[in-house]
Amino acid sequence: xxxxxxxxxxxAVLRGCSRGSGAIGARRLPxxxxxxxxxxxxxxRFQSTxxxxxxxxxxxxxxxxxxxxxSSSFAEKAKTAVAAEEPKKTMWEKVxxxxxxxxxxxxxxGYELKVSTKLVAKMFAGHELTRRENxxxxxxxxxxxxxxxxxxxILIPFAELLLPVALKIFPNLLPSTYESGKEKEVKSxxxxxxxxxxxxxxxxxxxxxxxxxxxxxxxxxxxxFTTFFKQIRTSGEEPSRELVITVARLFxxxxxxxxxxxPQLVAMAxxxxxxxxxxxxxxxxxxxxxxRQIKRDDRAIDYEGVDALSVPELQMAxxxxxxxxxxxxxxxxxxxxxxxxxxxxxxxxxxxxxVLSSAYTYGEAEDIDSHFEGIKAVLSALPEExxxxxxxxxxxxxxxxxxxxxxxxxxxxxxxxxxxxEEDSGHVIKVKDNLSLEEEEQQQQEQQQQExxxxxxxxxxxxSDKGKGKESSQ
Numbered sequence: 490x491x492x493x494x495x496x497x498x499x500x501a502v503l504r505g506c507s508r509g510s511g512a513i514g515a516r517r518l519p520x521x522x523x524x525x526x527x528x529x530x531x532x533x534r535f536q537s538t539x540x541x542x543x544x545x546x547x548x549x550x551x552x553x554x555x556x557x558x559x560s561s562s563f564a565e566k567a568k569t570a571v572a573a574e575e576p577k578k579t580m581w582e583k584v585x586x587x588x589x590x591x592x593x594x595x596x597x598x599g600y601e602l603k604v605s606t607k608l609v610a611k612m613f614a615g616h617e618l619t620r621r622e623n624x625x626x627x628x629x630x631x632x633x634x635x636x637x638x639x640x641x642x643i644l645i646p647f648a649e650l651l652l653p654v655a656l657k658i659f660p661n662l663l664p665s666t667y668e669s670g671k672e673k674e675v676k677s678x679x680x681x682x683x684x685x686x687x688x689x690x691x692x693x694x695x696x697x698x699x700x701x702x703x704x705x706x707x708x709x710x711x712x713x714f715t716t717f718f719k720q721i722r723t724s725g726e727e728p729s730r731e732l733v734i735t736v737a738r739l740f741x742x743x744x745x746x747x748x749x750x751x752p753q754l755v756a757m758a759x760x761x762x763x764x765x766x767x768x769x770x771x772x773x774x775x776x777x778x779x780x781r782q783i784k785r786d787d788r789a790i791d792y793e794g795v796d797a798l799s800v801p802e803l804q805m806a807x808x809x810x811x812x813x814x815x816x817x818x819x820x821x822x823x824x825x826x827x828x829x830x831x832x833x834x835x836x837x838x839x840x841x842x843x844v845l846s847s848a849y850t851y852g853e854a855e856d857i858d859s860h861f862e863g864i865k866a867v868l869s870a871l872p873e874e875x876x877x878x879x880x881x882x883x884x885x886x887x888x889x890x891x892x893x894x895x896x897x898x899x900x901x902x903x904x905x906x907x908x909x910x911e912e913d914s915g916h917v918i919k920v921k922d923n924l925s926l927e928e929e930e931q932q933q934q935e936q937q938q939q940e941x942x943x944x945x946x947x948x949x950x951x952x953s954d955k956g957k958g959k960e961s962s963q
Contacts, residue, residue: 598636598664605625605630608626609626619793620786620793621802632664635662635664636664639664733864733865733868734836734837736868737839737864738837738838738839740839740841740842742777742840742841743777745841746773746776746777747773751769751772754773755772757776757841757844758776760811760848761776761811761844762809763776780844783809783810784833786806786809787830787833791830791834795823795826800819803822810843810844811844811847812826843864845867846863846864847863
């Protein structure tokens with residue numbers, strides 16, 4: 490309507506001009522009217538083009554939102570559609586499919602055994618195995634151990650009918666070569682669910698403790714330790730990263746494990762994909778053994794580099810350390826694994842605190858600052874027995890006999906609780922828990938120190954030999 494009004498007013502003005510201007514206005518009238526009409530039409534076309542572009546952009550935005558909203562469930566819908574289209578298999582087809590699956594698994598196990606035999610020969614020849622070769626050898630040995638009870642179901646007639654029941658009770662009975670993709674997916678989904686529950690349990694523990702962080706930061710370790718835990722419930726300011734690292738280093742792995750309660754040990758075992766069965770002594774032994782394996786693997790990955798890992802190896806390495814892998818890109822996984830190695834090997838943060846902090850920040854650790862937040866939260870929620878024992882170790886010179894007596898009484902109560910737990914269970918399983926998570930690291934540090942001293946001695950000897958050679962030549 491606005492454009493039609495403009496055209497009408499323009500024509501009226503031009504008519505008045507033509508009447509007052511004579512022949513010249515009459516000759517110029519057609520060209521002026523055509524030019525003005527052309528301009529108006531161009532404006533209309535421009536407005537309609539803008540409207541169409543805005544409508545198309547809105548449609549594209551709506552489509553993007555729909556795609557983003559449904560991208561998380563696209564794979565599940567695709568699987569459901571494929572499953573609906575596939576015809577139902579007969580009993581003979583199911584039996585044939587399972588037989589083919591186990592036959593392929595047997596051939597794969599035989600090939601892995603052939604490869605691992607070469608690795609054993611290489612190891613006996615004195616060559617050092619890489620991390621990938623070590624993992625291959627370990628996986629084959631584990632499958633061979635599992636094959637012994639699994640073979641009973643094959644050799645005994647009709648025993649295979651009880652195989653589903655046995656696998657339901659003992660999920661790790663089946664060798665890895667016989668596992669299907671669906672079974673692996675079920676295990677990974679169950680592990681993610683368990684880790685989410687453990688993370689929620691740890692967050693609840695921290696929130697119920699009503700913990701806050703220290704205000705003043707001292708220069709010395711003893712003062713830093715005392716300041717951190719004395720003011721942790723009274724101040725609202727966060728400590729510096731250096732203070733958190735200093736305090737975290739004072740908690741040794743063995744000290745942390747020996748003072749965790751049973752609910753915390755069970756939660757930690759579940760988070761690390763260990764069976765939470767048995768007494769507290771058995772749980773601590775299993776966790777220590779797993780921690781030693783992770784420590785050796787950390788050194789191997791740090792030596793070879795995170796970029797040397799393939800995507801499946803990267804996912805397995807992150808999963809064994811409690812780092813979220815589902816729905817995470819390989820680049821983010823490499824950053825998370827690099828952060829773990831930085832904190833564990835270079836910052837010397839204990840493995841137990843790192844696992845607990847990973848559980849606290851499960852799925853939410855965006856950068857290294859998030860890991861520090863998790864470490865601070867874990868330190869704030871540690872049991873009082875652990876705090877007292879660590880305090881006694883830090884201030885052993887200035888500790889009073891009263892403090893030592895309190896720590897001994899607390900440790901005696903823990904020992905009595907463990908003995909009572911074994912008596913109530915009705916069966917006592919003796920586990921010789923002589924593993925030490927710190928002993929191996931101390932031996933490595935001593936070895937590095939000896940190598941450094943040997944290099945310095947060799948350099949000094951070479952300088953003295955050169956000096957004697959010059960004197961003799963003169």
